[in-house]
Every structure is written in C-alpha cells, then in structure tokens.
Amino acid sequence: MNLSWEEFGWEELADGVGRRRLPVWDATVALVVGSSGALLFDTGSSLREGAEIRTQVQALLGGRRVTHIALSHAHFDHVLGTAAFAGAQIYAAAGMEQVLSAGLEELRLDAVRQGVPENEASAAADIVIRPHHLITHEWSIDLGGGREVLLALAGPAHSTYDLVAWIPDAELLLCGDLVEESGDPQAGPDATPGLWPHALDRLLELGGPEARYVPGHGSVVDAKFVRTQREALAARFGVS
Numbered sequence: 001m002n003l004s005w006e007e008f009g010w011e012e013l014a015d016g017v018g019r020r021r022l023p024v025w026d027a028t029v030a031l032v033v034g035s036s037g038a039l040l041f042d043t044g045s046s047l048r049e050g051a052e053i054r055t056q057v058q059a060l061l062g063g064r065r066v067t068h069i070a071l072s073h074a075h076f077d078h079v080l081g082t083a084a085f086a087g088a089q090i091y092a093a094a095g096m097e098q099v100l101s102a103g104l105e106e107l108r109l110d111a112v113r114q115g116v117p118e119n120e121a122s123a124a125a126d127i128v129i130r131p132h133h134l135i136t137h138e139w140s141i142d143l144g145g146g147r148e149v150l151l152a153l154a155g156p157a158h159s160t161y162d163l164v165a166w167i168p169d170a171e172l173l174l175c176g177d178l179v180e181e182s183g184d185p186q187a188g189p190d191a192t193p194g195l196w197p198h199a200l201d202r203l204l205e206l207g208g209p210e211a212r213y214v215p216g217h218g219s220v221v222d223a224k225f226v227r228t229q230r231e232a233l234a235a236r237f238g239v240s
C-alpha cells in the first residue's frame with residue numbers, strides 16, 4: 001500500500017496504518033486500512049474537525065471512505081467528530097451509548113469548559129451518532145487483505161468505558177488515553193484510578209514486549225514506557 005500520509009500531515013506507523021495528532025488538545029486519530037475497509041480510531045473534537053479528517057482520508061485513499069469507527073472513550077476530543085462519518089459502522093465499549101445519550105449534556109459542557117466554541121460543541125452534540133456495536137469483551141474486525149483489528153475492552157480506568165485496538169500484523173496497539181506520553185495521564189471525575197494499573201497490564205498482555213503503543217496524546221512508545229507508566233500510576237493512586 002503506497003499512501004502519502006505526510007502530504008496530509010499524518011504520521012505513517014506501518015504499511016496502511018497512520019495517525020494524526022490533532023491541534024489544540026493533541027488527541028490522536030488513527031486510520032487502519034485493509035483491502036476492503038478502513039477503520040478510524042477516534043474522530044476529533046468537533047464536526048468541523050471530523051469533516052476535515054474525512055476529506056483527508058478520502059483524498060489519501062483515492063476516494064475510499066471510512067467504513068468502521070472505533071471510539072476509545074467518551075471524552076469530547078475523541079468523539080465529537082463522529083457524525084461527519086455517516087454510513088460508517090461505529091464500535092464502542094458497552095455503556096458508551098449512555099454517555100452519548102443521558103450523559104451528552106455533561107460531555108457538551110466539558111467540551112466548552114476545555115475550550116471548544118459553544119456553537120461547535122452544541123452542533124456536534126445535536127447530531128451525535130450512537131454506537132451501532134457495543135463491545136463487552138473483544139471484537140475482531142476483518143478489513144480485508146489479511147488486515148484485522150481486534151477491539152478490546154480495557155477499562156474502566158482513564159474513563160468508565162476504555163477501548164483499545166490491536167493490529168496484529170503491524171504489532172501496534174492503539175491505546176486511547178490509557179497511555180499518555182505528552183503529559184501525565186489525566187484522571188478526571190469518570191476515572192477509576194484503582195483499576196488503571198490493571199488496565200495497563202491488559203495492554204501489555206495484548207501487545208507483548210515488542211509492540212509499539214500509540215498513546216491518546218503524545219509520541220509512540222514501547223512496552224517499557226507502558227510498564228513505567230503503570231508503576232507510576234500504581235504509586236500515584238496507592239494501588240499495587
């Protein structure tokens with residue numbers, strides 16, 4: 001697959017896998033491309049950002065569209081662009097549908113508190129698309145041409161509903177905000193700090209020692225970094 005990631009400001013992670021670090025909050029969106037499908041992991045902080053990502057992806061893939069979306073967790077900078085991808089099948093941890101319905105106003109307010117313009121936050125909340133597929137343990141998606149993505153539940157930890165994506169042929173694990181490189185891991189009111197170290201054990205089990213781990217914010221890291229972050233979180237929250 002010869003894709004010109006850099007031309008669109010994306011970072012190539014492996015053949016047919018790339019990611020972009022979005023402006024302002026530095027949230028990662030990743031794209032995993034197979035012969036028949038393309039999965040987007042997270043969608044940005046607004047419809048405008050989602051639409052920009054959609055345009056870039058279609059140009060990058062010569063007109064092909066995103067067919068699958070996986071949402072790492074229900075924080076505004078990872079989910080509010082979702083409605084720009086009408087037609088894609090959306091996957092999320094079971095329970096996310098609650099945050100995107102009953103919890104939507106809280107999500108919208110948090111986006112505004114963090115600096116999303118009020119009109120953009122409201123527009124995204126108005127037409128939010130709820131997940132079509134709710135994952136309770138693991139779910140494997142075949143994108144064609146030998147490319148599979150395993151979506152696995154890893155929370156609650158950073159949030160109530162944390163989901164990661166393992167790409168076995170590329171030995172890449174998309175971690176969402178369970179791992180952060182550009183700053184300390186953020187534990188807000190919906191975090192479950194006591195279980196966070198165990199979530200990182202699960203990630204290390206999935207990826208193993210040789211994988212590359214793609215944080216929700218920051219540069220790609222290795223297993224050693226994840227282990228160190230696990231120990232730091234355990235110390236910070238007083239758990240083993």
Ligand SMILES: [Zn+2]
Nearest residue numbers: 073075158177
């Ligand atoms: Zn988050």
